[in-house]
Amino acid sequence: MPYELYYWDGLQGRGEFVRLALEEAGADYVDVTREANGMAAMMRFLKSRTESQIPFAPPFLKDGDLIVSHVANILLYLGPKLGLAPEQESLRFIANGLQLTITDFVAEVHDTHHPLSTNLYYEDQKEAAKQRSADFIEHRIPKFMGYFERVLEQNPDGRKHAVGSQLSYVDLSLFQIFEGLRYAFPRATKRFSEQYPALTALHDAVGQRPNIRKYLASDRRLDFNESGVFRHYPELDQDS
Amino acid sequence: MPYELYYWDGLQGRGEFVRLALEEAGADYVDVTREANGMAAMMRFLKSRTESQIPFAPPFLKDGDLIVSHVANILLYLGPKLGLAPEQESLRFIANGLQLTITDFVAEVHDTHHPLSTNLYYEDQKEAAKQRSADFIEHRIPKFMGYFERVLEQNPDGRKHAVGSQLSYVDLSLFQIFEGLRYAFPRATKRFSEQYPALTALHDAVGQRPNIRKYLASDRRLDFNESGVFRHYPELDQDS
Known part of the structure; x- marks a missing residue:
């Protein structure tokens, strides 16, 4: 039976x-x-x-009778089944911890355009969004990306992967964050390849994997747009 | 060897x-x-x-050589060892999903007093905090608390616990959220016991457990204060 992924369409x-x-x-x-x-x-x-297992919000995954919600939890569940989690159990907690840091970062990316309320339009909180985005570019991007760069550098199994010596779902998520930030903040991310060489190499390697290439070229991969988490509003972007 | 919990002192x-x-x-x-x-x-x-396992931020837990970071991940790790996770493996993913919803809610609680930046003082973002808090009280408290109430009501093993038929770490976290909201927003939470009877019963039951009572009465339990996540700023509170 196929996995069923539930998430908003269009983004x-x-x-x-x-x-x-x-x-x-x-x-x-x-x-x-x-x-x-x-x-x-x-x-x-x-x-x-x-229903006894009610998700708070999408995304959630249905596998038979089980409903698993939250990205990090879905990946924790799928990782071993898909061959995308470390073999060693202790490293799975490291992978999950990294994924939860990615989750926090994604929430902060979202808040750059919605700092006051998810119930207001962006246009109605634009001034606060400018303040929040300036802070995000100055402080939060370097803090998070600097951290992930160190994670790669300090991986005892080599800087090609975030955890262990094999590709994991964490690497795929780091690829997505890298892509998303470059889309949303082209000016702030201009120097990413000098600033974060290990992350850049990881991003490029993931983008070259055959199944990922095929996916990115398919109709299944939607373009980034201003309904998603990573939104390009030029007025929120600035040189870093 | 004792577990080592690392977190900021004073809150x-x-x-x-x-x-x-x-x-x-x-x-x-x-x-x-x-x-x-x-x-x-x-x-x-x-x-x-x-170090090969670097946390992004506290809290993190050290157990021998392993460092586990993020609250939900620490509880996922500790739950089975402490007898505070469901026995059934599939229910552990349900528990983790609930804990991650609690994590998201806690982040929103934090953002009521820091909507623009964690690098600015509250006093320097007070106007935005008022807007964000008004939205939080009107929309977000009912959405999250209403959800947790439904989780209890729809638990096939009974409404005494969030997941399964035994106390789990999720129940303890729901207790803490209930306490924290009442501290931070006494006006907005005034009618909690009518609005959320199952959560209220859970909160009261947890507070009566012998080890929890002993802990709450000890020096180890710090009082809520305005350095923590749940802060009482009267100007951010209002009737719901």
Whole structure:
């Protein structure tokens, strides 16, 4: 039975971190809301008053009877099944910790355009968004990207991967963050390849993997857009 | 060898979710930064240029050679060892998903007083904080607390626990959120016991557990204060 991924249609968003793992592994999955009646199916789970495993929000993954929600939790669950988690159990907690740092970073990326409320339009919080974005570019990008660069440099199994000696879902998520930041903040990320050489090499290597290349060239990969987490609003970008 | 918990001294903060689990289980642990030279020990890990498992931020837990970071990850690791995780493996993913929703909620609580930047003082972002808090009280508290109430109501093993039929670390974290919201927003939470009866019952039951009572009465439990996640600024509170 294929995995069922539930996420908003029309954007990459948080679902994309799961899609990249499923695609890299060549897993059999359905992106439910892109099918007929998929949105209704997703809303039924979210609004159910009887279901025992109710997700707070998309994305969530259905595997048989089990419903797993939150990106890091889905990847924790899928990782070993897809061959994208470290073999050693202790390293799985390291991988999960890294993925949760990525989760926090993604939330901060989102808050650059929605610092005051997810219930207001961007246009109605633009001034606060400019302040938050300036802070994000000055302080938060260097803090997070500098951290991930160190993680690669200090990996005892080599700087090609975030954890262990093999590709893991963490590497795929770092690829996505790198892509997303370059889309949203082309000026702030201009010097990324000098600033973060190990991350740049990881990003480029992931982008060359056959299944990832195929996916990126397919209709299944949506373009970045201003409905997603990574949004390009030129007024929020600046040189770093 | 005792577990070593690393977190900022002087506040409950995110470390408190881990402390509650360790205390409920009567586990042997050291709250490192409350010991002599503890802060220096923590900073050595955070700044290490050689360590292979570097946390992004506190809290993190050291168990022998393993360093586990992020609250949800620490609880995922400790839960089975402390008898605070469901026996059934699939339910552990449900517990982890709930804990990650709690994590997201805690981040939103933090952003009520720091909507623009963690590098600015509260006083320098007070106007944005008022807007964000008003939105939080109107939209986000009901959304999250309503969700957790439904989780309890729809638990097939009974509404006494968030997942399964036994106390888990998720229940302890729900207790902490309930306490924290009442401290930070006494007006907005005034009607919690009518609005969220199952959560209220869970909160009261956890507070009566012998090890939790002992802990809450001890010096190890710090009071809520305006350095933590849950801060009481009367100007941010309002009737719901």
